[in-house]
Amino acid sequence: MSAGKRLPGTPEPMHYWSGIGGIRIAGDSWGDPDGPLVILQHGGGQTRHAWKGAGETLGAAGYHAVAFDARGHGDTDWAQDGIYGSDAMVQDLKLVIAALGNRRPVLVGASMGGGTSLVAVGEDHVDATALVLVDIAPRIEKEGTDNIDAFMGQKPDGFESLEEVAAAIATYQPHRKRPSNLDGLAKNVRLGLDGKYHWHWDPRFRVGRHDLTTRQMRFEACARNLKLPTLLVRGGLSDLLSEDGARDFLTICPHSEYVNVTGAGHMVAGDRNDVFGTAVIEFLHRVVPVGGAPKQPAHSLHPHHEGPPGDTRDIP
Numbered sequence: 095m096s097a098g099k100r101l102p103g104t105p106e107p108m109h110y111w112s113g114i115g116g117i118r119i120a121g122d123s124w125g126d127p128d129g130p131l132v133i134l135q136h137g138g139g140q141t142r143h144a145w146k147g148a149g150e151t152l153g154a155a156g157y158h159a160v161a162f163d164a165r166g167h168g169d170t171d172w173a174q175d176g177i178y179g180s181d182a183m184v185q186d187l188k189l190v191i192a193a194l195g196n197r198r199p200v201l202v203g204a205s206m207g208g209g210t211s212l213v214a215v216g217e218d219h220v221d222a223t224a225l226v227l228v229d230i231a232p233r234i235e236k237e238g239t240d241n242i243d244a245f246m247g248q249k250p251d252g253f254e255s256l257e258e259v260a261a262a263i264a265t266y267q268p269h270r271k272r273p274s275n276l277d278g279l280a281k282n283v284r285l286g287l288d289g290k291y292h293w294h295w296d297p298r299f300r301v302g303r304h305d306l307t308t309r310q311m312r313f314e315a316c317a318r319n320l321k322l323p324t325l326l327v328r329g330g331l332s333d334l335l336s337e338d339g340a341r342d343f344l345t346i347c348p349h350s351e352y353v354n355v356t357g358a359g360h361m362v363a364g365d366r367n368d369v370f371g372t373a374v375i376e377f378l379h380r381v382v383p384v385g386g387a388p389k390q391p392a393h394s395l396h397p398h399h400e401g402p403p404g405d406t407r408d409i410p
Contacts, residue, residue, distance in 0.1 A: 216316020
């Protein structure tokens with residue numbers, strides 16, 4: 095089951111792997127397969143294409159970057175049972191890692207993908223070398239989740255044109271310049287039997303995702319368990335992860351580092367891919383260098399560090 099036909103010009107997946115329940119997971123990769131493995135997981139309502147620029151940058155730096163569409167998104171199958179929680183996505187992640195040779199990966203996750211990464215490491219499902227959380231932390235703002243829900247809930251019966259799709263995206267991302275060429279939107283929608291354009295994701299994905307209290311408790315427990323090098327990247331314009339929410343994470347996980355990308359919104363990599371890629375590669379060069387062994391966590395290397403939690407930077 096899917097949202098409809100793929101539009102002409104939608105990039106074909108480079109790879110397919112099997113997920114839990116036999117779903118087919120679609121993915122792309124960049125760089126040397128022998129380089130350190132970096133797995134990129136997108137946010138809810140996004141696809142692997144959100145990571146194309148970052149994947150190419152990581153690949154050029156000597157890493158093996160892999161991005162895949164989460165279950166119910168993009169070119170990955172919809173779950174027959176309609177289950178899209180963190181547990182199922184962690185199990186999918188484990189199977190992708192196994193298919194890639196069970197090498198210890200760096201996990202980079204944005205929003206939903208960051209939650210999957212945090213649970214995977216914090217509950218000891220995945221032995222990762224480093225963790226990068228992009229605009230996600232245990233404490234998030236209800237205003238941000240409401241805005242995401244409003245965006246994803248637009249036109250449930252479908253869009254009449256790509257111009258309508260572009261207008262819907264513009265309402266959620268007013269800080270971005272609206273594209274004059276709409277061809278790039280093809281990968282975000284499918285053409286239904288009704289002749290309308292529908293978002294690529296399974297509508298059932300949105301069911302039962304509003305218990306922020308239970309989510310926060312689980313994510314905080316995971317954050318306390320983190321021992322590996324960790325970087326939190328926040329979009330300075332984000333309405334989902336506030337500065338206070340970021341600081342809370344740095345208190346819970348004091349060895350983590352923090353970068354605030356001041357000109358970016360919730361979709362940090364898409365808004366400022368150049369800055370994002372530079373920040374992540376600078377971090378990885380130190381903790382998971384190409385051709386070298388992964389480093390110890392910062393709190394192990396500097397047990398007498400004093401001052402505010404985390405190594406923090408604002409990047410304009």
